Amino acid sequence: MANLGPGKAAISKEQAGLRYPSNGKTIYHRPLHRSKTAELSQSSFAYLFSEMVSYAQRRVTGIQDLEKRLNLQGHPVGLKLLDLLLTREPARTQTRPLTIIALLHLIKINLWTHLFGRQADRLEKSSNPDTPDEYMIVDNEPLVNAYISVPREMSQLNCAAFVAGIVEGMCDGAMFPARVTAHTVGGKEEGEMWPGKTVFLVKFQPEVLEREALIGKG
Amino acid sequence: MTVFALIIINKAGGLIYNRTFHEAGLNKLSTNDYLVLAGTFHGVHAITARLNPLSNPAARRISTASSGAQTRPEPPSGLEVLESENFRMQCFTTLTGIKFLLFTDTTQANVDLTMRRVYDMYTDYVMKNPFYQLEMPVRCDMFERKLASYIREINNR
Numbered sequence: 001m002a003n004l005g006p007g008k009a010a011i012s013k014e015q016a017g018l019r020y021p022s023n024g025k026t027i028y029h030r031p032l033h034r035s036k037t038a039e040l041s042q043s044s045f046a047y048l049f050s051e052m053v054s055y056a057q058r059r060v061t062g063i064q065d066l067e068k069r070l071n072l073q074g075h076p077v078g079l080k081l082l083d084l085l086l087t088r089e090p091a092r093t094q095t096r097p098l099t100i101i102a103l104l105h106l107i108k109i110n111l112w113t114h115l116f117g118r119q120a121d122r123l124e125k126s127s128n129p130d131t132p133d134e135y136m137i138v139d140n141e142p143l144v145n146a147y148i149s150v151p152r153e154m155s156q157l158n159c160a161a162f163v164a165g166i167v168e169g170m171c172d173g174a175m176f177p178a179r180v181t182a183h184t185v186g187g188k189e190e191g192e193m194w195p196g197k198t199v200f201l202v203k204f205q206p207e208v209l210e211r212e213a214l215i216g217k218g
Numbered sequence: 219m220t221v222f223a224l225i226i227i228n229k230a231g232g233l234i235y236n237r238t239f240h241e242a243g244l245n246k247l248s249t250n251d252y253l254v255l256a257g258t259f260h261g262v263h264a265i266t267a268r269l270n271p272l273s274n275p276a277a278r279r280i281s282t283a284s285s286g287a288q289t290r291p292e293p294p295s296g297l298e299v300l301e302s303e304n305f306r307m308q309c310f311t312t313l314t315g316i317k318f319l320l321f322t323d324t325t326q327a328n329v330d331l332t333m334r335r336v337y338d339m340y341t342d343y344v345m346k347n348p349f350y351q352l353e354m355p356v357r358c359d360m361f362e363r364k365l366a367s368y369i370r371e372i373n374n375r
Binding site: 043046047049050051052053054057147148149150151154159195 | 342343346347348349357358359360361363
């Protein structure tokens with residue numbers, strides 16, 4: 001191995017790792033604030049996401065396990081998007097959200113617009129007095145599920161668990177630790193307007209509510 | 219003008235999708251008969267594709283030489299349309315060898331367009347679905363729903 005030239009070693013290393021564009025410009029060379037021409041093909045995303053789901057499906061024991069894996073795939077995306085979206089805000093609103101409502105608005109408006117080109121359809125607080133820590137983000141037709149038909153024997157599954165992971169990453173990054181899960185609520189009756197309607201249930205940790213109450217008093 | 223039925227055959231000649239849209243158009247066959255129909259059509263199609271005189275190697279060489287560029291000649295299409303007194307069957311073969319058979323009224327116009335749309339839906343709602351296994355029967359709710367509403371639109375025109 002010692003007599004191999006440095007050139008050969010470099011080539012083999014290049015093949016093993018990430019491949020860079022020939023002009024050397026990676027995604028990190030692009031201006032951070034440009035968001036005008038950032039649209040991607042929905043088809044290529046659909047194929048990529050389909051493979052992500054297939055990948056997550058390997059060696060899983062059940063539907064909850066599968067959703068957990070999709071959630072984990074989305075989590076780092078959310079952590080990074082929090083920073084990116086705040087950086088893109090105008091200078092005076094560049095602070096991280098301090099209240100639950102401000103955070104959820106950032107998610108509903110900025111995150112959704114960045115990822116899906118439109119806002120989330122609704123934001124709700126749980127009306128049940130036993131669960132004041134639960135909030136709901138409603139999306140009538142999640143983009144990730146646009147081409148996915150879940151088989152009947154897996155009807156509990158919602159592949160938007162990936163998006164739930166992104167939301168969870170964003171909450172965690174903003175120091176609002178939470179559990180976020182995706183639930184299908186549409187499609188109960190035939191001919192309903194939004195058969196793919198999905199609710200993202202955001203359940204904050206107790207310490208978040210405690211802090212919220214303290215801020216409210218002050 | 220009516221679209222009666224759609225059949226999809228995989229590249230091995232197996233029936234992977236079969237749906238009737240209009241009850242009065244064609245007689246209902248048993249599932250077994252549909253499987254036989256798919257297999258038989260697959261065989262006939264393979265033979266008709268070999269009958270095509272343009273597909274012999276010599277003609278292929280000329281077509282690449284005359285155009286200069288590295289163009290791939292059209293693959294032999296084989297049987298495309300089959301017409302009877304009561305229905306017209308159009309066959310569309312994808313580059314991957316999947317066959318779509320559309321049974322329509324004999325007066326139906328723009329079947330090519332309809333076929334194209336059906337193929338679009340197949341690529342969208344079947345191929346992009348992570349739960350679909352290649353070459354296996356198509357069981358995708360979303361595909362069923364979109365197909366049904368599109369064909370209903372045509373049949374009610």
